[in-house]
Amino acid sequence: MPAAVRPYHHGNLKETLRDAAVALIAETGPRGFTLREAARRAGVSHNAPYRHFRDRNDLLAAVAADGFDRLARAMTRAAGRSGPLNRLRRSGLAYVDFALRWPQHFAAMFDAPWKDTDYPECAAAAQRCFGTLLGFVRQCQDAGQMPPGDTERRAYHAWSLVHGIAKLANAGQFPWRSKAEVLRFCAFCTGEGSVGLQTAPQRGKK
Amino acid sequence: MPAAVRPYHHGNLKETLRDAAVALIAETGPRGFTLREAARRAGVSHNAPYRHFRDRNDLLAAVAADGFDRLARAMTRAAGRSGPLNRLRRSGLAYVDFALRWPQHFAAMFDAPWKDTDYPECAAAAQRCFGTLLGFVRQCQDAGQMPPGDTERRAYHAWSLVHGIAKLANAGQFPWRSKAEVLRFCAFCTGEGSVGLQTAPQRGKK
DNA sequence: ACCTGAACACCGTTCAAGT
DNA sequence: ACCTGAACACCGTTCAAGT
Numbered sequence: 001m002p003a004a005v006r007p008y009h010h011g012n013l014k015e016t017l018r019d020a021a022v023a024l025i026a027e028t029g030p031r032g033f034t035l036r037e038a039a040r041r042a043g044v045s046h047n048a049p050y051r052h053f054r055d056r057n058d059l060l061a062a063v064a065a066d067g068f069d070r071l072a073r074a075m076t077r078a079a080g081r082s083g084p085l086n087r088l089r090r091s092g093l094a095y096v097d098f099a100l101r102w103p104q105h106f107a108a109m110f111d112a113p114w115k116d117t118d119y120p121e122c123a124a125a126a127q128r129c130f131g132t133l134l135g136f137v138r139q140c141q142d143a144g145q146m147p148p149g150d151t152e153r154r155a156y157h158a159w160s161l162v163h164g165i166a167k168l169a170n171a172g173q174f175p176w177r178s179k180a181e182v183l184r185f186c187a188f189c190t191g192e193g194s195v196g197l198q199t200a201p202q203r204g205k206k
Numbered sequence: 207m208p209a210a211v212r213p214y215h216h217g218n219l220k221e222t223l224r225d226a227a228v229a230l231i232a233e234t235g236p237r238g239f240t241l242r243e244a245a246r247r248a249g250v251s252h253n254a255p256y257r258h259f260r261d262r263n264d265l266l267a268a269v270a271a272d273g274f275d276r277l278a279r280a281m282t283r284a285a286g287r288s289g290p291l292n293r294l295r296r297s298g299l300a301y302v303d304f305a306l307r308w309p310q311h312f313a314a315m316f317d318a319p320w321k322d323t324d325y326p327e328c329a330a331a332a333q334r335c336f337g338t339l340l341g342f343v344r345q346c347q348d349a350g351q352m353p354p355g356d357t358e359r360r361a362y363h364a365w366s367l368v369h370g371i372a373k374l375a376n377a378g379q380f381p382w383r384s385k386a387e388v389l390r391f392c393a394f395c396t397g398e399g400s401v402g403l404q405t406a407p408q409r410g411k412k
Numbered sequence: 413a414c415c416t417g418a419a420c421a422c423c424g425t426t427c428a429a430g431t
Numbered sequence: 432a433c434c435t436g437a438a439c440a441c442c443g444t445t446c447a448a449g450t
Contacts, residue, residue: 164370
């Protein structure tokens with residue numbers, strides 16, 4: 001057997017399996033994904049994956065970690081080089097865009113049970129992702145475009161908003177059918193001089 | 207066999223199965239839930255459920271619809287009889303509280319694939335749930351506590367925020383370990399004269 | 413109408429065995 | 432070290448059959 005037919009003995013079976021899992025999840029969702037089918041696509045026996053992953057959840061965690069890396073890159077890329085507040089908003093739009101573009105990948109990142117046990121590489125990737133957002137919020141504060149203090153909480157606040165939009169959109173709970181409409185809604189939520197839901201100014205009070 | 211031993215021939219097998227599913231999901235998560243185990247707990251054969259539910263997803267949809275009903279009731283109850291803005295905030299807190307108290311039920315409501323096919327009773331229950339929120343936003347606008355117009359979008363905005371908080375909390379993405387801390391964060395997000403993320407006032411601009 | 417048992421084609425996971 | 436085949440205890444779903 002030439003090496004081209006069996007390249008899995010050279011150490012890249014792990015990545016091959018992860019990519020097969022990504023493709024499989026993209027097709028049928030995290031629930032439809034099976035270890036045996038991933039192995040089948042990688043051209044190995046149904047329990048070869050156990051040489052590289054503890055169990056099914058461990059492979060899902062690898063998919064999730066890969067997703068967090070891609071998401072962080074997409075946010076940084078989208079932010080560009082404009083003012084801090086616009087960078088924050090654009091990264092939020094990129095977050096929602098990512099979720100709509102790779103709904104299954106997104107589900108593997110947040111709905112999988114990888115918090116049950118320890119999947120350090122996955123938690124680290126998620127932390128890097130949040131760190132990107134935190135940096136943008138800090139820049140907004142440094143530039144006087146957001147109130148000072150509570151930097152972490154404000155970043156978690158921004159994350160919650162875009163995460164909720166992404167999740168509800170993927171769950172089909174919004175009336176908007178196209179991705180463009182959802183992104184317009186996201187811009188609505190983060191626009192108008194706030195990155196949140198506006199209340200009327202408390203006139204006459206204090 | 208006395209009726210007490212076999213009460214399932216009288217038409218309440220459907221509810222019994224749904225409650226068994228709820229309990230099962232609460233114990234092991236939506237993924238751990240199986241039709242066969244639910245049937246076992248209900249004391250019927252492993253395919254008796256097919257008399258009442260099309261398939262596994264159909265039973266999950268019944269669980270989800272039940273969850274939406276409970277959530278809507280919890281939000282209305284929590285709102286109480288104070289001012290409109292406080293009612294909106296309290297219902298948001300109740301939303302997050304519900305998600306933290308019944309994480310698996312909440313997952314069945316939003317992560318299950320019941321949007322793939324038609325589960326009308328589930329969609330209707332979700333709509334009633336959103337309608338509660340929409341009513342509170344409208345009352346805020348009528349009382350001049352939120353800017354007029356875009357009522358639907360503002361309600362979806364509020365929903366997105368609390369949904370994101372609930373989801374990220376249940377995914378273990380927040381640093382806060384206790385429910386009380388998460389609820390305090392939720393109050394932080396919806397407090398301070400806004401129900402969203404504050405940006406600094408655009409001084410000097412228009 | 414409602415429920416049952418047997419059957420089919422799948423899973424995840426384990427284990428002894430091969431190179 | 433890395434991979435395989437057989438085996439175990441599960442699934443969801445279908446179908447002919449029972450009352």
